[in-house]
Amino acid sequence: MIEFTLWDIVRNLLLAARWTIVLSLIAFIGGASLGLLFTVLRLSGNRLLKVMIGIYVDVFQGTPLLMQLFLAYFGTAALGFNVSAWAAASIALTLFTSAFLCDIWRGCLEAVPRGQWHASRVLGMDYLQTMRHVILPQALRLSVPPTVGFSVQVIKGTALASVIGFVELTKAGTMLNNATFAPFTIFALVALIYFALCYPLSRYSRYLERRLYDAGMR
Template identity: 70%
Template sequence: MIEFTNWDILRNLLLAARWTIALSLTAFIGGTIVGLLLTAMRLSGRRPLQWLVRGYVELFQGTPLLMQLFLVFFGLSLLGFDISAWAAAAFALTFFTSAFLTEIWRGCIDTLPRGQWEASRCLGLNFKQTLSRVILPQAVRVALAPTVGFSVQVVKGTALASIIGFVELTKAGTMLNNATFEPFKIFAMVALIYFALCYPLSLASQRLEKKFNGSR
């Protein structure tokens, strides 16, 4: 049996954490893009599009992320795509993230008084101008804190990619545990690395919340 020193374990976990970060960034950026598209569809004022967005959000908020991962992983291979665990996790997490961000942003846009839309219309601004010059600059300030706060959920969500066999921090932890039989130490280390990734984001979110809610 190979001997693992504490440093070996930590080094391997940190190397695997790079994949956790990569997957988190991919999902968050992808989720932001899809979320923006969904938000635009919701604001377009067309009923069928709004229902579609509503159904999408309900679907992804009402089912476990683990099921979404399984469905993407097995569903795409059923359709004949040879999909890697990385791609499946990236897709599933992107959908998951976009649904939650759309819902968060809906709340932020809806807190703005409806009168602002009407006032802009009276001033002769069209839909695009109203959105980009009046609504978004205000909504972004409100949305920043909860969006950063949600990024913590994305980082934590990537841990589930370990279940479909993608080697990131959690999977590396279980693999090292199988080799060393020191679960207490290894899972404590894994938890601390996640904490080191997530806690700064949580703090940033709290700070943004204070900053922008004070000025409103």
């Protein structure tokens, strides 16, 4: 049996944490792009689209992320595609992220008082002008704190990719545990690394929120 020193464990976990970060970035960038597309489509005024996106959001918010991962992994296999754990995790986490961000951003757009729409119309601005010069700048400012806050959920969500065999931080932890039988140390270290990734983002999100609040906008 190979002996693992504490440094070996830490080093292996940190190496695996790279994949947690990469997967988080994929999910966040992919999810934000898709979420933006859905947000725009929702605003387009097409009722059918609006209802469908609403259902999409409710389904992803109302089912376990673990199930979404299983369905992406095994479901695509049943459809005849051979999908790697990488692809399945990226797809599932992207869809999951897009649903939540789409919902967050809708809230931000709706938080801009309706009277501003009427006022802009009275001033002779059309829909796009109102959106661009009046609504979006305010909604964007509102959206930053919750969006940063949600990135923490994305990072934590990537831990579930371990269940379908994707070797990231959590999976590396369970593998090291099987080899060393030092579960307390290993899972404490795993938790600590996640904490080091997530806590700064949480703090930053709270700071942004407070600054927004102090600026008198809410």
